Amino acid sequence: MINEQQVRELVGALHDPFLHKTLAETNGIVEVTIKEEKEHVSVKIAVAKTGTPEQLNLQMEIVNVLKGAGAKSVGIRFTELDASVLEKFRGQATAAEAQGMLSPLNKTKFISIASGKGGVGKSTVSVNLAVALARQGKKVGLIDADIYGFSVPDMMGVQTMPVIKEDRIYPVERFGVKMISMGFFVENNAPVVWRGPMLGKVLDQFFRDVEWGELDYLLLDLPPGTGDVALDIHQMLPESYEIVVTTPHPTAAFVAARAGAMAIKTEHHILGVVENMSWFQSDVSGEKEYVFGKGGGPKLAEELRTELLAQIPLGQPDILEEDFAPSVYAKNHSTGQLYLEMAQKVIDALDQLDQEQ
Numbered sequence: 001m002i003n004e005q006q007v008r009e010l011v012g013a014l015h016d017p018f019l020h021k022t023l024a025e026t027n028g029i030v031e032v033t034i035k036e037e038k039e040h041v042s043v044k045i046a047v048a049k050t051g052t053p054e055q056l057n058l059q060m061e062i063v064n065v066l067k068g069a070g071a072k073s074v075g076i077r078f079t080e081l082d083a084s085v086l087e088k089f090r091g092q093a094t095a096a097e098a099q100g101m102l103s104p105l106n107k108t109k110f111i112s113i114a115s116g117k118g119g120v121g122k123s124t125v126s127v128n129l130a131v132a133l134a135r136q137g138k139k140v141g142l143i144d145a146d147i148y149g150f151s152v153p154d155m156m157g158v159q160t161m162p163v164i165k166e167d168r169i170y171p172v173e174r175f176g177v178k179m180i181s182m183g184f185f186v187e188n189n190a191p192v193v194w195r196g197p198m199l200g201k202v203l204d205q206f207f208r209d210v211e212w213g214e215l216d217y218l219l220l221d222l223p224p225g226t227g228d229v230a231l232d233i234h235q236m237l238p239e240s241y242e243i244v245v246t247t248p249h250p251t252a253a254f255v256a257a258r259a260g261a262m263a264i265k266t267e268h269h270i271l272g273v274v275e276n277m278s279w280f281q282s283d284v285s286g287e288k289e290y291v292f293g294k295g296g297g298p299k300l301a302e303e304l305r306t307e308l309l310a311q312i313p314l315g316q317p318d319i320l321e322e323d324f325a326p327s328v329y330a331k332n333h334s335t336g337q338l339y340l341e342m343a344q345k346v347i348d349a350l351d352q353l354d355q356e357q
Ligand SMILES: Nc1ncnc2c1ncn2[C@@H]1O[C@H](COP(=O)(O)OP(=O)(O)O)[C@@H](O)[C@H]1O
Pocket: 115, 117, 118, 119, 120, 121, 122, 123, 124, 125, 151, 276, 277, 312, 313, 314, 315, 316, 327
């Protein structure tokens, strides 16, 4: 019968499916138990990510080497490596190794934009924050994940379609933002009736089959509310940061709090709150009118124990014929400036979180 040291040598030579390192190098063998009389070996293994097809392969490899060395039966339990250990390997990974949006080695930060209900400006905020982050020199992607209410291509004035080559989807690029939308895969703006499992698959494809290249940030314009899709995404992503959009009306903030509560429950960090349509400022008198009420943003930020990232007034972008995009504010527009400030706050907050890890 093999002994513990032999088990550690054999299993330790196998590779963590994501880290491109052996389990010996990752300290991935957590526990070895041997029952001599039953010729049974059980091991507890820590990997970068559990619940994947790659884990199943590793499981078979472990069974094979241990049975090959004389064990009659093998028991395996999996757990995930500590966040701090992962962070170390992420720091060392080359771009090639970190391939794949959902790889635990990927350095891209996911930022989802959520709201309690539709019509509060979630997509407007997603698009303009993405553009502002790109204007600040970041590599930015945007997924229009509002499967029923996709609107991002129109808002950005996108006229082209993504190119599909050898099973890879190449996102459309506008204002320095790489973007993909459900709207690209629907004919003639037809309504889409999705059943739960299909939805998850489509989103999974957006992560796996889209050629994003290297990104600093990938923004997701989530469907409103706390439905299946929002929940799916929260579970799919290794780690994500959330921005909650609300209007200034206190009841709107109340509804938005639910979306925030879900992020907390699924262990995603809330980055902050954006209050949209905060007021209307008259060009003539300069006076502010609080058309949709007052106080919702600060109240929600307090409730979620987070920051109020911005208050965005009512107002349309200037329509530029040569650079048409109905919902994108120019850099020198006063609202464009607010988005630049918001982007800088987001960058600083994420850098800060990085340093704390
Ligand atoms: N600050 C704003 N000022 C004026 N109109 C806005 C503002 N924010 C959003 N809108 C408009 O309100 C409508 C809803 O915004 P949208 O971003 O589509 O909301 P959601 O994605 O939450 O459904 C759109 O027509 C959009 O152009």
